Amino acid sequence: MVSQTIGSSGGPTNNSGSINSKQIGLGSSLSSIDKIMSAGSSQNxxxxxxxxxxGDGFFRIESQGEILYTRTGNFDLIQREA
Incomplete structure (x- = not known):
């Protein structure tokens, strides 16, 4: 959905130049969030x-003691402190 409200402009005064018209609410709003689970193309x-x-599935990872699931597969090895 896109909405727009326009205010009037003003002419110059003794202290300042003219004022441009106001545009309020010009932009977009979120209508839905979709989970797209299809695989992209593989790349070397x-x-x-x-x-x-x-196919289907997730990588199960742990971050700061919390179990998380992701389909992003770019991983690094990190050394844990003893």
Missing amino acids: TNEPYDFYIN
């Missing part, structure tokens, strides 16, 4: 920890 990245999911 030559990175040893880049993975591609062909």
